Amino acid sequence: GLDxxxxxxxxxxxxxxxxxxxxxxxxxxxxxxxxEGPARALNLxxxxxxxxxxxxxxxxxxxxxxxxxxPLFDLGDWDVLLQVAGxxxxxxxxxGERYFTLLAQSQRARVLVCRGEVTSAATLTDDFLQVARxxxxxxxxxxxLAVAAFVNWARDDLGAAIGIIEELERVTRDRSxxxxxxxACELVRTCVAGGAMDLAEGLIHGLIQGVEASVQxxxxxxxxxxxxxxxxxxxxxxASKAFQEAALGWREFxxxxxxxxxxxxxxxxxxQLRRSEGSESLRAARVIFLRLQAxxxxxxxxxWLALAA
Numbered sequence: 001g002l003d004x005x006x007x008x009x010x011x012x013x014x015x016x017x018x019x020x021x022x023x024x025x026x027x028x029x030x031x032x033x034x035x036e037g038p039a040r041a042l043n044l045x046x047x048x049x050x051x052x053x054x055x056x057x058x059x060x061x062x063x064x065x066x067x068x069x070x071p072l073f074d075l076g077d078w079d080v081l082l083q084v085a086g087x088x089x090x091x092x093x094x095x096g097e098r099y100f101t102l103l104a105q106s107q108r109a110r111v112l113v114c115r116g117e118v119t120s121a122a123t124l125t126d127d128f129l130q131v132a133r134x135x136x137x138x139x140x141x142x143x144x145l146a147v148a149a150f151v152n153w154a155r156d157d158l159g160a161a162i163g164i165i166e167e168l169e170r171v172t173r174d175r176s177x178x179x180x181x182x183x184a185c186e187l188v189r190t191c192v193a194g195g196a197m198d199l200a201e202g203l204i205h206g207l208i209q210g211v212e213a214s215v216q217x218x219x220x221x222x223x224x225x226x227x228x229x230x231x232x233x234x235x236x237x238x239a240s241k242a243f244q245e246a247a248l249g250w251r252e253f254x255x256x257x258x259x260x261x262x263x264x265x266x267x268x269x270x271x272q273l274r275r276s277e278g279s280e281s282l283r284a285a286r287v288i289f290l291r292l293q294a295x296x297x298x299x300x301x302x303x304w305l306a307l308a309a
Contacts, residue, residue, distance in 0.1 A: 038071030076256035260288030
């Protein structure tokens with residue numbers, strides 16, 4: 001598929017079809033985000049934005065700008081993400097453009113809840129969740145549901161969070177596993193926190209059935225999800241090894257938050273196993289969470305470091 005996209009791009013450039021060339025860049029970025037990582041995807045998207053703006057296609061440029069929010073989140077460039085989301089909202093809301101408004105609001109809420117600004121994130125969630133259901137497109141609906149579940153967990157309403165994940169599982173069951181796979185780690189963590197082990201196992205089974213092994217982001221999500229479940233079931237040795245493998249994979253791929261989560265998971269399981277190397281993994285996680293200003297995760301890491309000491 002990537003070869004076909006490259007040929008289409010070369011042909012569009014040769015024929016002077018700037019808008020189509022920019023669109024091809026956006027499609028390439030979406031595929032490479034899952035297969036090669038967010039850095040490559042972001043570079044391609046920015047190239048597409050430049051092509052679109054050069055040809056006066058401001059609407060396409062803004063659509064491509066909205067698509068940069070996911071790789072920006074992965075890379076940990078959250079302050080830039082908030083700025084770009086603000087630009088997208090400034091453009092979309094006066095026009096009544098709901099699709100890109102939803103993309104921007106959900107990613108903003110995702111950053112805010114990770115940073116402990118739960119009330120602000122919940123306000124955004126209350127605004128966009130019903131609209132996402134009305135739009136119904138999986139790209140915005142799955143994102144909205146996943147973020148809403150995470151926000152409800154953060155505000156100690158695990159019942160609502162599990163209910164939203166059950167809804168997400170229903171709407172994606174017979175349609176597409178790839179969108180669900182994007183948020184698998186967060187979904188499985190929420191299920192485990194809410195004691196919904198069967199639901200967590202069902203999500204993991206869906207990943208196994210529906211995701212190609214060549215899609216690196218999804219492979220790492222599956223590995224991480226299995227580690228979370230192993231830890232929850234008390235299989236600390238297996239969980240620790242899986243978390244360590246996931247941490248290395250996420251570091252190479254470029255998803256900073258999940259690298260930090262995997263290092264936290266590794267440290268947490270090693271401390272429970274009374275292994276001294278747990279402290280090293282926890283300190284590495286702490287550096288990541290401090291950079292992201294992810295205060296709830298930073299506090300959790302510090303609690304485990306105190307236990308390790």
